Amino acid sequence: MSDQDLRIENVTKTFGGFTAVDDLTLTIxxxxxxxxxxxxxxxxxxxxxxxxxxxxxTAGRITLxxxxxxxxxxxxxxxxxxxxSYALFPHLSVADNVAFGxxxxxxxxxxxxxxxxxxxxxxxxxxxxxxxxxxLSGGQQQRVALARALxxxxxxxxxxxxxxxxxxxxxxxxxxxxxxxxxxxxxTFVHVTHDQExxxxxADTVAVMQAGRIEQLGAPAEMYEFPASAFVANFLGxxxxxxxxxxxxxxxxxxxxxxxxxxxxxxxxxxxxxxSALLGVRPEKLHLCDxxxxxxxxxxxxxxxxxxxxxxxxxxxYLVRAPWGSELTVFVPNSGxxxxxxxxxxxxxxxLPAHSFLVGS
Amino acid sequence: xxxxxxxxxxxxxxxxxVPVEPPAGMRRRRWIPYALLAPGMLWLAVFFVYPVVxxxxxxxxxxxxxxxxxxxxxxxxxxxxxxWEMFHVQFLRSLWYALITTVICLALGYPLAYAIAxxxxxxxxxxxxxxxxxxxxxxxxxxxxWKAILSDSGPVVDFLKWAHLLxxxxxxxxxxxxxxxxxVYNFLPFMVLPLYASLxxxxxxxxxxxxxxxxxxxxxxxxxxxxxxxxxxxxGTLLTFIPSAGDYVxxxxxxxxxxxxxxxxxxxxxxxxxxxxxxxxxxxMLMVTILVLxxxxxxxxGTDEVV
Numbered sequence: 001m002s003d004q005d006l007r008i009e010n011v012t013k014t015f016g017g018f019t020a021v022d023d024l025t026l027t028i029x030x031x032x033x034x035x036x037x038x039x040x041x042x043x044x045x046x047x048x049x050x051x052x053x054x055x056x057x058t059a060g061r062i063t064l065x066x067x068x069x070x071x072x073x074x075x076x077x078x079x080x081x082x083x084x085s086y087a088l089f090p091h092l093s094v095a096d097n098v099a100f101g102x103x104x105x106x107x108x109x110x111x112x113x114x115x116x117x118x119x120x121x122x123x124x125x126x127x128x129x130x131x132x133x134x135x136l137s138g139g140q141q142q143r144v145a146l147a148r149a150l151x152x153x154x155x156x157x158x159x160x161x162x163x164x165x166x167x168x169x170x171x172x173x174x175x176x177x178x179x180x181x182x183x184x185x186x187x188t189f190v191h192v193t194h195d196q197e198x199x200x201x202x203a204d205t206v207a208v209m210q211a212g213r214i215e216q217l218g219a220p221a222e223m224y225e226f227p228a229s230a231f232v233a234n235f236l237g238x239x240x241x242x243x244x245x246x247x248x249x250x251x252x253x254x255x256x257x258x259x260x261x262x263x264x265x266x267x268x269x270x271x272x273x274x275x276s277a278l279l280g281v282r283p284e285k286l287h288l289c290d291x292x293x294x295x296x297x298x299x300x301x302x303x304x305x306x307x308x309x310x311x312x313x314x315x316x317x318y319l320v321r322a323p324w325g326s327e328l329t330v331f332v333p334n335s336g337x338x339x340x341x342x343x344x345x346x347x348x349x350x351x352l353p354a355h356s357f358l359v360g361s
Numbered sequence: 362x363x364x365x366x367x368x369x370x371x372x373x374x375x376x377x378x379v380p381v382e383p384p385a386g387m388r389r390r391r392w393i394p395y396a397l398l399a400p401g402m403l404w405l406a407v408f409f410v411y412p413v414v415x416x417x418x419x420x421x422x423x424x425x426x427x428x429x430x431x432x433x434x435x436x437x438x439x440x441x442x443x444x445w446e447m448f449h450v451q452f453l454r455s456l457w458y459a460l461i462t463t464v465i466c467l468a469l470g471y472p473l474a475y476a477i478a479x480x481x482x483x484x485x486x487x488x489x490x491x492x493x494x495x496x497x498x499x500x501x502x503x504x505x506x507w508k509a510i511l512s513d514s515g516p517v518v519d520f521l522k523w524a525h526l527l528x529x530x531x532x533x534x535x536x537x538x539x540x541x542x543x544x545v546y547n548f549l550p551f552m553v554l555p556l557y558a559s560l561x562x563x564x565x566x567x568x569x570x571x572x573x574x575x576x577x578x579x580x581x582x583x584x585x586x587x588x589x590x591x592x593x594x595x596x597g598t599l600l601t602f603i604p605s606a607g608d609y610v611x612x613x614x615x616x617x618x619x620x621x622x623x624x625x626x627x628x629x630x631x632x633x634x635x636x637x638x639x640x641x642x643x644x645x646m647l648m649v650t651i652l653v654l655x656x657x658x659x660x661x662x663g664t665d666e667v668v
Contacts, residue, residue, distance in 0.1 A: 052573055053572075053573075054569055054572070054573070073572075073577070074569075074572045074573055075572050075573070075574070075575045075576055075577050076575075079573075080573055080574065081569075081570070081573045083566060083569070083570055083573075085564075085566055087564070087566045087567050087569065087570035088570075089567060089570070089571075089585060090589070091588045091589055100571070100574045100576075100584075101573075101574035101575050104574065104575040104576055104580065105575055148574070149573075149574075152574070152575075
């Protein structure tokens with residue numbers, strides 16, 4: 001943690017009777033790539049706009065490098081934004097768009113021209129300076145918006161769903177590009193998105209938001225492997241969640257009863273240790289075999305019948321109906337080692353207990 | 362261009378080799394645009410082109426003629442010199458009044474249009490009705506009512522005298538003030554509506570972007586709002602300047618002999634003095650002058666870059 005961290009302390013924002021952000025506290029370390037992930041209306045954009053100064057918090061404070069910027073006017077903050085709609089100035093050329101903030105900061109014309117050219121090169125738009133935004137494609141406009149914000153060397157760059165309007169292929173390409181640029185310039189990026197894959201691909205730290213609060217915060221892999229709640233388990237990737245009752249503790253393990261199946265998992269993988277809970281396993285951590293006899297030792301297992309298979313290229317997705325009626329999703333990689341199972345086949349679904357997790361229901 | 366040419370000729374060659382016959386339905390529908398244009402074109406030809414040609418011919422009639430004896434067309438260009446000689450004061454005054462009117466309308470209309478478009482919220486439509494409402498009454502009637510408001514025994518003069526802003530013998534009627542006030546009143550909506558239309562289209566997210574890029578409210582306005590509303594400014598100033606320059610109702614009803622405008626002169630030359638050649642020459646002069654001014658103005662404002 002350095003002095004240039006962005007801190008959001010107990011910030012609340014209400015619009016009329018609606019609470020968009022609810023007592024949010026967050027520290028975004030200097031130089032990190034931070035993603036605010038959530039469904040629309042979860043308060044992530046409002047949070048970003050408060051950091052930008054485009055909304056004023058109802059309560060709480062925001063500090064940047066120890067300086068309170070809660071009530072600082074947006075044009076006086078060392079923060080720049082890449083807007084969702086890009087908001088490029090249609091009456092100015094690409095170069096003038098990029099130079100818009102620089103000139104105002106008192107950078108001389110020559111210096112500004114050089115910086116603009118450098119920045120356009122960085123976003124791979126060298127030579128596009130004299131064009132108008134309307135003459136560019138969506139992806140190119142997005143790069144101009146990025147260059148226009150980055151050229152000012154802000155302490156924090158805010159990105160409001162910057163890739164939302166791009167098609168899938170271009171989005172993937174820009175994700176890698178953004179990550180490269182962030183590494184290159186070393187500026188703190190705060191990236192708002194509803195795309196969990198995008199957040200996990202790009203960010204060092206992801207904060208999952210729901211109803212104006214942070215559900216969980218952490219490194220993408222950590223959160224994916226051990227989600228803090230059922231919401232996160234489902235929002236970040238897919239999960240099989242089985243209602244279960246905690247029945248006891250033994251040797252660092254927690255035993256649960258799920259629809260009559262006695263299962264155990266390490267206590268370290270449990271967010272709750274008593275009462276009703278949800279036992280979760282990721283679909284790619286589930287394996288299929290012919291019957292309970294074939295289950296490797298040490299694995300937890302349940303019986304089931306395959307109800308549906310779908311081939312997706314890298315893997316085959318199976319739906320397996322468990323004895324209690326609900327369906328489990330199983331991803332089996334198409335490694336060519338196992339022959340595919342057909343719908344109607346009786347199988348056993350098994351997993352390593354350390355791969356499962358227990359969250360509150 | 363050079364790189365484009367071979368491609369273009371290649372394209373031409375291809376279409377020459379394979380003549381594509383449009384389907385019968387397509388061919389039949391080609392005349393539809395012209396059919397849709399026809400009524401309007403006919404209207405323009407009969408009620409605009411023909412009268413303008415007539416007007417121009419009349420401006421070159423021999424001034425020796427009269428309505429009773431008839432006129433002879435003999436290319437009397439001297440009518441223009443005579444018209445300028447007699448009425449250049451009113452001519453220049455009209456352009457001057459129109460300019461002042463346009464500037465005042467812009468100064469009053471821009472903040473109004475801005476307020477309605479950007480800050481109007483749910484009152485937007487009501488405020489727009491307020492701008493348009495005066496049109497529910499005749500132009501002439503409204504100007505007459507201004508005559509009553511500004512009259513020597515009217516409330517405005519009484520108040521100004523009471524406040525010692527106007528001398529005991531002071532009056533408003535028959536002054537430049539009254540004529541320009543009338544012009545501003547009558548043509549303000551023509552300024553506000555186009556300005557509103559262009560400001561209403563303004564994406565407020567652009568203003569957020571400007572604020573984010575270190576521009577305070579004033580600078581955001583100057584570098585984003587104003588340039589983007591330029592088409593509205595150009596349209597509004599044209600719609601105010603052109604009718605103001607040719608107006609005669611305000612000068613006739615609210616002005617006096619010293620505030621006479623060219624519209625009044627043309628009107629009285631045609632209908633009172635029956636001096637058709639001079640009246641026509643003045644009309645053509647006014648038309649050409651405005652056309653030249655507008656062309657210069659629009660090309661300098663360079664709106665084609667903005668829209």
